[in-house]
Amino acid sequence: MTVQHIGSGEELALVDLVDRLIGGGVVVHGDVVLSLAGVDLVYLGLRLVLAPAHEVVGR
Amino acid sequence: MVTMARDPETVLHAYGVVPAADCVDLPATGIDGSPVELVEVGELAALVGRLDAVRYGEDVWRARAQDPDWLAPFALQHQEVLGAVVTACDVLPFRIPGMYDDEGRVRGMLEAERDLLTRGLESVRGHVEWGVQVFLIGTTEDEPVPRPRTGRDYLRSRSEQAGSRQRGVEERQRTVLDAYGAIAEASTHSVANPPQDPALSKRREPMLLNSSHLVPRTREAPFFAVVAQVHADLAGSGMAVEVSGPWPPYSFAHLATEELQDQP
16 A cells, blocks of 8 residues: 555645644734734634544635 | 836735846736736835736735635635746745735835845745655554453453553654654755644544754655655554645744744
8 A cells, every 4th residue: 555645735634734724824914803802813814724524615 | 127007096016036147037817817027126126016906906805815715716726826936046935914005005114124125034035945754654563462251351351452552652653753854954944833733624534743844955765755655654553655846935934033842
């Protein structure tokens, strides 16, 4: 059995992308800075993307 | 260099930065089919897309950031562009949102963050990121135990089985640690992240390793040779290796600002 290779294109695992968007990437503040009482709303939104009860609708 | 016209009905989304001179083969389209364009300042260029302000202005972000059906497609399209770019040139991916009112604001960001972005690009020059995960796909066979005859025999056999399982767990942990070490040796930088919560990953098999590796493009073959060897070595212990990538180096974007400490 060979190593399974999951690409980073259409077939990527959403959880792998969300982990990288939450924990990585360069943070340069653009003109939309979303925080509510110091909490990053996009961080919360990304966590919700993975919520067990939710199934993401394709784009 | 074409200057983009000012347009109050649009906003610019920045996917990341690339070395201005190197990145000539851009994906044709990005989010919502918008062309992927460059905004250059000196040796840096931001990868941008011009988006409809009605759909991606600040008030919309505020309202929809908590809507997975809105955010997930955006994140996927963001990655689609970056994933295509990283196969051809170095790129530092941005977190989302990366929205700018106009091209001038993007230039301002590039000027203000020039040192950080230049150092960041330098630290990932010639590299891509690969994800490595190890899953427990089969348990090792329990030794058949003689049928206990007395209560004491029963308790002893249960205790022996528990001890054997614990030793199995410890041995597996050592094996996974060794595997990570071998793969890290074939990488420039490596980081071991917490295994993903199965409720989020939707994987039933336990995840024993969740690591990211920054690997030179020119060293991809030896990296995969090590990964294949690890996969073969682990198969006897009921474990399997999965690789994802190539990723733009999300997990190593902090190299410019932090002192990176490789995991042992």
